[in-house]
Amino acid sequence: MHKGESTRQRIIEQAAPIFNQHGYAGCSMHDVMEATGLEKGGLYRHFSTKEELAAEAFRYSLSKSMKLRTDNLDRSHGALQTLRAFIERFVETTTFLRGGCPLLNTAVDADDGNPVLRELAREAFRDWRERLARIVKEGMRSGEIRESANPRLIANTIIAALEGALMMSRLEGNKTALKDAQAALDGVLNCLAR
């Protein structure tokens, strides 16, 4: 990697947890300068605005979190078991990044704020929903899941319950809300079986 590129990458990686923890409005370029040890000129050579850096930092946090949550999921036992494995992974891997789920944080931070971050968060939810809905559709095609199932509704419900429970668990400092959501979603999935 070129030196300029590696500095740029280092800035993104060091800025990501700061933006994730403090939000777009709560994190300044000055905070990033302190974290990276760069002078103003050095930082602005790579990112001309806070918005540009925040977008790159969010992309980085997001790809890291999606990788952790979906890589190498065991898909060999059918659609329902794949969804259960995904849910379990989400419940188990909540603390990899300082500040919690970057998607939840950015969604709440940007819902009536920064339009670039908002669009990135929208895309991320769309991708996530489509990925889960595809698993449901596979289960419907294979005859594992009943035909009356609504893939979008199931995907939205899994995401909503997990993100809401993560928010509660982080606030309360324990996994009760996440474990409760996992058990309830397990019941929802059981009802989908043909």
Added chain:
Amino acid sequence: MHKGESTRQRIIEQAAPIFNQHGYAGCSMHDVMEATGLEKGGLYRHFSTKEELAAEAFRYSLSKSMKLRTDNLDRSHGALQTLRAFIERFVETTTFLRGGCPLLNTAVDADDGNPVLRELAREAFRDWRERLARIVKEGMRSGEIRESANPRLIANTIIAALEGALMMSRLEGNKTALKDAQAALDGVLNCLAR
């Protein structure tokens, strides 16, 4: 009301949507001065710190939102119907306050930030969970809900799914995620009937 008290109350009411929309870090005392038209001295006569004002603004937003979400719910048709009415009310009344649900916003904003706001958000979730769990327990006592039900799990799942779906709906600018969560929760409640 004493003039000082009414000014104090006006500051709280005008600051509440600003904090709700921009978060604790994203809202300054200067923003509040602009919104209220007060000079620095006038504002600091009533609130010596931003933290103090933010806590009062959150209490105000929260009581307003809880009132709207739970007042005059029809409880005459049993526990399950009361829970359904609560869920429907939540789905229908999402836009009363600029910036969305104050509890969700503050939970995400304060989970690793301001300890006073964090404690207020924790209390609010505890109250909310206990209120919903109490309805489930009443249904168990009356024989409407099966005895193996877990009141805390049901309450946590309703709150998590609704808050997560609200976050997605606000981001996406439509009610699909909320309606999907409502339908899924309806299925969960149907499974609780004896």
